[in-house]
Amino acid sequence: MFSKPNxxxxxxxxxxxxxxxxxxxxxxxxxxxxxLNGYGFNTHPQTPIMLAFIVFIGRFAYQLxxxxxxxxxxxxxxxxxxxxxxxxVASPGDQRYLWIILAILFIAGxxxxxxxxxxxxxxxxxxxxYVLLGLGLNIVVGLAGLLDLGFVAFYAVGAYTxxxxxxxxxxxxxxxxxxxxxxxALLGGILGFPVLRMHGDYLAIVTLGFGEIIRLVxxxxxxxxxxxxxxxxxxxxLFGLEFTRTAKTDGxxxxxxxxxxxxxxxxxxxxxxxxxxxxxxxxxxxxxRLRTMPMGRAWEALREDEIACRSLGMNHVTIKLSAFMMGAxxxxxxxxxxxxxxxxxxxxxxxxxxxxxxxxxIVVLGGMGSVVGVVVxxxxxxxxxxxxxxxxxxxxxxxxILMVFMMLWKPRGFLPIRRPYFTKEGQA
Amino acid sequence: MSDVASPTPPSPLxxxxxxxxxxxxxxxxxxxxxxxxxxxxxxxIGPNGAGKTTVFNCVTGFYKATEGQVxxxxxxxxxxxxxxxxxxxxxxxxVNPPAFLERLxxxxxxxxxRVNQAGVARTxxxxxxxxxxTVMENLLVAQHNHLDRNLIRGMLNTKHYRASEKRALExxxxxxxxxxxxxxxxxxxxxxxxxxxxxLEIARAMCTEPKLVCxxxxxxxxxxxxxxxxxxxxxxxxxxxxxTVLLIxxxxxxxxxxxxxxxxxxYGQVIAAGTPAEIEVNPKVLAAYLGTEEGDAS
Numbered sequence: 001m002f003s004k005p006n007x008x009x010x011x012x013x014x015x016x017x018x019x020x021x022x023x024x025x026x027x028x029x030x031x032x033x034x035x036l037n038g039y040g041f042n043t044h045p046q047t048p049i050m051l052a053f054i055v056f057i058g059r060f061a062y063q064l065x066x067x068x069x070x071x072x073x074x075x076x077x078x079x080x081x082x083x084x085x086x087x088x089v090a091s092p093g094d095q096r097y098l099w100i101i102l103a104i105l106f107i108a109g110x111x112x113x114x115x116x117x118x119x120x121x122x123x124x125x126x127x128x129x130y131v132l133l134g135l136g137l138n139i140v141v142g143l144a145g146l147l148d149l150g151f152v153a154f155y156a157v158g159a160y161t162x163x164x165x166x167x168x169x170x171x172x173x174x175x176x177x178x179x180x181x182x183x184x185a186l187l188g189g190i191l192g193f194p195v196l197r198m199h200g201d202y203l204a205i206v207t208l209g210f211g212e213i214i215r216l217v218x219x220x221x222x223x224x225x226x227x228x229x230x231x232x233x234x235x236x237x238l239f240g241l242e243f244t245r246t247a248k249t250d251g252x253x254x255x256x257x258x259x260x261x262x263x264x265x266x267x268x269x270x271x272x273x274x275x276x277x278x279x280x281x282x283x284x285x286x287x288x289r290l291r292t293m294p295m296g297r298a299w300e301a302l303r304e305d306e307i308a309c310r311s312l313g314m315n316h317v318t319i320k321l322s323a324f325m326m327g328a329x330x331x332x333x334x335x336x337x338x339x340x341x342x343x344x345x346x347x348x349x350x351x352x353x354x355x356x357x358x359x360x361x362i363v364v365l366g367g368m369g370s371v372v373g374v375v376v377x378x379x380x381x382x383x384x385x386x387x388x389x390x391x392x393x394x395x396x397x398x399x400x401i402l403m404v405f406m407m408l409w410k411p412r413g414f415l416p417i418r419r420p421y422f423t424k425e426g427q428a
Numbered sequence: 429m430s431d432v433a434s435p436t437p438p439s440p441l442x443x444x445x446x447x448x449x450x451x452x453x454x455x456x457x458x459x460x461x462x463x464x465x466x467x468x469x470x471x472x473i474g475p476n477g478a479g480k481t482t483v484f485n486c487v488t489g490f491y492k493a494t495e496g497q498v499x500x501x502x503x504x505x506x507x508x509x510x511x512x513x514x515x516x517x518x519x520x521x522x523v524n525p526p527a528f529l530e531r532l533x534x535x536x537x538x539x540x541x542r543v544n545q546a547g548v549a550r551t552x553x554x555x556x557x558x559x560x561x562t563v564m565e566n567l568l569v570a571q572h573n574h575l576d577r578n579l580i581r582g583m584l585n586t587k588h589y590r591a592s593e594k595r596a597l598e599x600x601x602x603x604x605x606x607x608x609x610x611x612x613x614x615x616x617x618x619x620x621x622x623x624x625x626x627x628l629e630i631a632r633a634m635c636t637e638p639k640l641v642c643x644x645x646x647x648x649x650x651x652x653x654x655x656x657x658x659x660x661x662x663x664x665x666x667x668x669x670x671x672t673v674l675l676i677x678x679x680x681x682x683x684x685x686x687x688x689x690x691x692x693x694x695y696g697q698v699i700a701a702g703t704p705a706e707i708e709v710n711p712k713v714l715a716a717y718l719g720t721e722e723g724d725a726s
Contacts, residue, residue, distance in 0.1 A: 087560045089614050286583065293582040294568075294575045297561075301569040304558035311488065311552070312570045313544030313636050315537070421614050422564040424601055426594060 013063035021056030028052055086367070086412030090421045106281065113273040121269040125341045127382040128276045129334045134362040134378040135283050135371065136330025141360065142368035143296065144323035145303030146196070147204040150211025151359050154184040154328040156351035158335020159233075160218060163346045164225065166234035173236035176336050177279075184332025185325040192324040196317055199306075211356055219348040230347030233339045236272060243268030269341075276337045283330060288371045292420050292427060299323050300369065361399075365406055367413020376414060439501050441466040441672050442487070442548075442640055447496035449482055449696075456482045457696045460496070464640065464689070469666055469673045471683045473707075474693035475716055480676045481553060483693065484644055487674070488550045489513050489540035500546055502639045512542035545573065549638035551629045553645045553676075559618030563609060563628055566617050567600035570635035603631040607661065623654040627661065634665065641665065643675040647682050655679060659686045684708065692716065 007015070028048035034041050065071035113121055133155060140148045161180040165171030171179065195206045218225045225231060235242055242254050254263070290296040298319045302309050306316055339346045358381065366377030385395050406413075420427050440463035449457040457479050464470045472480050485491040487498055489509060498509040514535040521528040534542075544550075558566050568575075576582070576592035604610045607627040612620060617628060626646060633641050643662070647655045659682050665671050677683045683690065684704045692700040692707060694716040700707060707713055714720075 087616060089562055089616060289583060293579075294572055294577045295579065295582075297565060297569050298572055300561060301558045301565075304560060305556050307490070308552070308556040308558065309569075310490075310540040311544060311550050311556075312572065312632070313541045313549075314569075314572050315539065315541045317537075317539070417560070419560075419562050419565065419616070422562070422568075422597060424597060426590070426597065 009067055010064075013060060013067070017056050017060035017063060020059040021052050024055035025049065025052035086410075087417045087419060089419045092421050092423070109277050109281075110274070113270045113277075118266050118269060121266060121273055122341060123383060123386045125269065125273050125276055125337065127379050128273070128280050129337050129341070130359070130362060130378040130382045131280050131375050132276070132283060132330055132334040132337070133359045134366065134374040135280075135287055136327040136334065137359050138327075138363050138366070138369065138371070138374045139287065139299070139323050139330070140327035141363050142370070142374070143291070143299040143303060144320060146320060146323065147200060148207045148324075148327070149204050149353075149356055149360065150207035150209065150214075151327070151331055152351045152353070152355040153207075153211040153214040154188060154331030155335045155338065155355065155359075156214050156218060156348070157184045157187055157328075158332030159339040159346045159350070160225065160231065160335070161332065162336045162339045163231035163233040163344070166344075167231055170234075172234055173336070173340055176233075177333060180332040180336045181329045182332075184335070185329040188325045188328025189321060192321045193317070196320040196324065208353070208356075211351075211353065215348050215351050218351070226347075228347060228349070230345055233344035233346065235344060236268065236275075236340050238271060243271055272337065272340050276341075279333060279337075283333075284371055284375065291369075291371070295319075295322060303369075361403065365403070365413060367415050367417060369417050370413060370415045373413045373415040440464055441501060442674070443497075443499050443501070444483070444487065445497045445499070447483065447486055447498065448494050449479075449486060449491060450494045455696055457486070457493075460693070460696070460698055462691045462698055462701055464672055464674050467666065467670065467672055468689055469662065469675070469687045470689045470691065471687035472674065472676045472691050472693065473678075473680075473683055478693040478716075479696040480693055481644060482696075484550065484642055484674075484676060487543075488548055488642055489543035500548060500640070502547055507546040509543050509546065509548070512538050512546065513540065514538035544636055544638070547637075547639035548642065549633035549636045549640070550642040551626075551633050551644055551646060553648065555622075555625045555629055557617040557625055557629060557632070559616065561617060562614050563604070563617050563620070564597075564600055564613045566628060566632050567603060567635050568596050570632045571596045571599060574637070599635060603634055606634075606664065607631040608657075623650050626650065626654075626658070630661065630665075634669070634671070638671060640672045640674060643673065643677075645676055645678065647677055647679045655682055658682070662686055 025048055028051045031048075032051065033044055033048040035044060066075055113124065116124060133151070136154070137148065137151045140146050140151070158180040161183050162171065162173070162176035165176055165179065191207075191210050195203060198206065219227055221227065237243070287296075291300070298309070298314055299322075301312075301314070302316060302319055302323075309319070310316055338350070342350075362377045362381050363374055365381065366373030366375070381399075385399070388395055388398065391398065442464040444460060444462050447457055447460040448455070460479075460483060462470075462472075472483060474480050482491065486493045487509065489512070492513050492515075493510060496510075500507045500509055511530075512534055515531060517528070517531055521531055558569060561569070575596055576589045578589070581589040601610065601613070604613055607630060609620075609624055609628060609631070612624060617625065620628065626649070630641075630643065630646065633643075646662070647658055650658060662673055662675070663686060666673055675683075675687070687704060690700075690702065690704055690707045691698055692710070692713050699712045699716060700710045702710070
């Protein structure tokens with residue numbers, strides 16, 4: 001704004017960065033410079049100045065980088081990717097070495113928990129649970145194109161199936177996984193059948209309502225669910241070995257006694273981590289394979305054009321229903337792990353609309369339909385807020401800014417969607 | 429060459445009887461009757477707004493007709509294309525449980541997909557491809573009902589599953605060859621030029637193995653050379669693949685050249701039906717297209 005066309009580039013960069021810094025100062029001053037104190041307020045001028053200075057430095061660094069040829073190439077590449085459709089067809093053999101990367105990641109994932117503290121273990125478990133939820137919702141929203149704003153309902157159903165099941169019928173951790181999956185899928189089917197004839201906004205509202213209904217039922221049915229006091233699930237066990245200091249169930253012995261080691265509270269979380277990690281890997285395999293199977297293709301076709309699908313003899317209701325149930329099932333499994341990770345305690349406050357929005361954000365940021373994108377987004381969106389605990393007050397702000405920028409530059413998500421390549425012999 | 433294929437067989441493949449369609453107070457179709465003979469090329473023509481696409485949508489199950497019957501009769505297997513869409517309950521159903529159950533079944537599981545399963549495929553006036561999927565995937569999706577859809581077999585990649593996928597790929601490649609799109613097999617359908625998209629849509633409809641294929645303005649937006657190719661393709665479909673073709677078209681050159689039977693619609697009514705030679709000189713048809721002074725046509 002203040003720069004003249006014949007200024008040296010360094011000066012232009014400096015002026016531009018100063019302007020951006022000033023704007024940042026204007027924005028940050030009222031937010032972080034004034035803190036209420038009773039009926040008056042205290043001013044903290046150094047905080048906004050610090051933040052504005054960081055913005056200034058960042059902008060200046062960006063401008064300087066843009067002057068170098070390397071930086072220019074990077075920017076060019078970024079700008080080019082803006083105009084693309086975000087979909088490309090694979091070329092044969094371009095994923096030849098993918099399995100090596102996957103194998104390394106898999107082993108790293110298996111080894112990781114043994115080096116984490118208890119706090120980071122719980123964060124990692126939560127991140128993997130969100131990977132599961134993201135994958136589940138990705139089927140419904142990303143592949144089948146059904147906007148579901150109440151996905152958290154199935155998550156809650158999974159968690160409560162485990163908790164109430166163990167309270168009333170002595171359900172264990174392992175049997176809870178398939179049972180919760182089946183029950184969540186059943187509920188998904190019951191909800192889905194009448195409403196899946198609807199489209200877009202109507203469906204979104206119905207699912208939003210369903211999410212709230214589940215939460216309110218859990219909250220108000222005191223005699224059965226325990227209401228706001230929550231419910232208690234069983235401790236997870238492995239072949240009758242428990243991870244507590246002393247066995248809680250008759251006939252079980254604690255893990256450390258069996259192996260003759262000392263008790264460590266981490267063991268339980270390492271166990272949960274490993275199980276959820278393996279389940280997540282299985283789901284990633286399952287869903288990436290599904291995309292090239294008739295069912296996955298039908299879901300994507302349905303998202304592209306429902307009328308065309310019907311004209312090709314595909315029953316749109318059952319196809320939508322299969323997507324809905326598959327997503328619900330994954331959400332239910334995620335719920336079981338959540339209950340286990342919480343030390344067996346669940347209550348309805350964990351299943352608010354904010355969770356649904358977060359899972360939806362994971363799917364949107366990751367790129368609708370991209371399995372890798374969703375996994376990365378889930379990890380980033382759960383681990384980043386934990387890393388940013390020091391900025392706890394600004395977490396949602398940073399989150400919001402990130403979303404705005406993503407939607408401006410990469411509306412189709414981090415990663416472009418990859419379409420399979422076919423030869424006469426099969427998929428290359 | 430045209431009259432050889434249809435020496436007036438005993439029963440027509442498709443018969444439309446008394447088809448009436450109301451949109452609120454508008455009578456879009458009024459007692460439309462026509463028949464499509466097996467293995468023929470039948471054209472449905474008429475001025476803009478005559479109700480051609482409405483007839484198509486009623487036949488292919490995208491509209492539920494207000495009155496009338498649409499019957500598909502394929503080698504003795506008769507399907508009532510209106511019933512499979514799911515009809516309203518009638519009073520008589522409440523005293524006739526089997527009829528009630530049948531209607532309930534079609535109300536729950538019926539719909540336009542049933543019409544396709546009965547053997548009627550269609551294309552659309554404004555092309556409806558799966559634009560962000562590849563050409564190949566478009567054709568594979570069309571074979572959905574013929575594929576091995578068992579989840580467990582698919583996950584384990586069993587022999588049965590692989591064989592089913594391979595068959596689907598072969599069928600898809602066969603049809604790509606017929607419509608001359610083999611080179612584009614792995615391109616995104618939305619990236620194809622317009623003429624190729626039209627041909628891909630026909631190939632996709634054919635992948636569902638229909639008895640009757642309904643083409644809604646297949647030549648719209650094509651250049652003269654592409655139009656000639658299209659008429660060759662349509663003849664090829666009829667002669668080599670044993671399908672019956674019903675098409676809507678405005679390009680009179682194409683219609684007169686390939687069709688054996690023409691049905692003319694105007695203001696939701698059939699005003700004429702016959703061979704191209706008859707239609708060409710029919711005063712009512714000329715009046716509908718060119719307009720007349722009052723009283724001339726009657």
